[in-house]
Amino acid sequence: MSLFGDDQIDMLRNLDRDDRDFDLVLRGSAPADRPELDPVVALVEDLRFSATAAARPSAALATLLAQGLPPAPVAAPVSHLRRAAPAVSWAAAISWARSARRTVKVGVIAAVAVVSVTSAAAAAGALPDPIQEKLSTAVKTVTPWEIPRPKGGGGIGEIVREKARHHGHDKQKHIDPDKDVDAPKTNNGNGRPSDPGKPASPGKSDASKSDAPRPSQAANPTKPAHPTKPTASAATPGRPAVPGADRRSAAAERQNTRDLGDPAKITKLRKARS
């Protein structure tokens, strides 16, 4: 049984026949049983005949026909490079963008950390005085908050200076005369350190008067002019140079005297050294 009716089958047959007939017409011959197609065959032949005359070329085309095609460009590798170059530059651009993004991230994190630490230190008043002063002024100007201003002796700088001062006194307290003998560069030749630290009240020490005319010190131009030094009481060993002077210096002097034994030995040693 056919899917198509008789009319449809006839139509399909006619279509196939038309296709076959048209192929014959294109080949220049009409089917024998269809003489009505002869004029169509003649039309096709005329149309083909009209296409036998060559067209007149334009000036550009005439030049091309006369000279031929230009030599093939040897730039095939160049075109390959041109294609490859953007890929490289794209990769470089992407890599650069990633590294730039990473750099920006690191920079932002570092900046936030610095600002946080500085803010905390400023809030605690632990910054150096000039910085604390400027930061306090700036914060007070820009924001409603207030950061403590440096108070004269407050701040890390002052604390460090104070510690250094005490440390100097402690060093002075633990002077070892034996070390002084072994290390003459650190003293001025009379058993005293070259930098004795803070002088006591000037003009109150008799020992300073006795030290001034000493030829050994006068001959030493590098000797610091600290005539009232409490440690200068070595001129009168065994006793503090000034009864009301620094107790620490007196105690150190006594200790030195005890270590050396006889004060006469000390005097002799100092003379020999000078």
Place this chain on the structure above:
Amino acid sequence: MCPGVALTAIVSFPEVLAAAQSGAPWALQRLYAELSGTVLAYCRTRGAPDPEDVTSEVFLSAFTALRDFTGDEANFRAWLFTIAHRRLVDAYRQQSRRPQTAPYVGDQDARTAPSSEDEALTALATERVRDMLSDLPPDQRDVLLLRILGDLTIEAIAETLGKSEGAVKALQRRALAALRKRIEREGVSL
């Protein structure tokens, strides 16, 4: 007789194509001499404003891209007529955008003196051929011209026009029926 037969009369088409692709002028001239007539007839019958100018543009485009072409003679014909079809479409678009006006010249009046197209058609066939083809719908006329002048297969025409093979076959049948009816109605004896 198929117009493409002469293309391989003395030298085979692959040899001509290889020489043309290497830039040999004689091969280019050979291709142009063999195929420019059919392209010109196609452009003229399709109603191009300046058929010879369009034909020259078609061959310039084809020769410029000739080194990239691969295929046999049938493929070359299909490729060439595809270029021609697209050129005609572009020409129609440009013409519709810019309506051309020309001053009247009595010697060039088609009613008083035969134009070059009329001369060509009169010399080669009859003006009725062109009239009959011009009465067909554009898609039927395209199929018919590509089949007759370009000697393209159904597949090649389908690819050129962007239609299915079944649609091309249907257009071909309708064009054949329309021509036959018109001939019968007018009693044209060709």
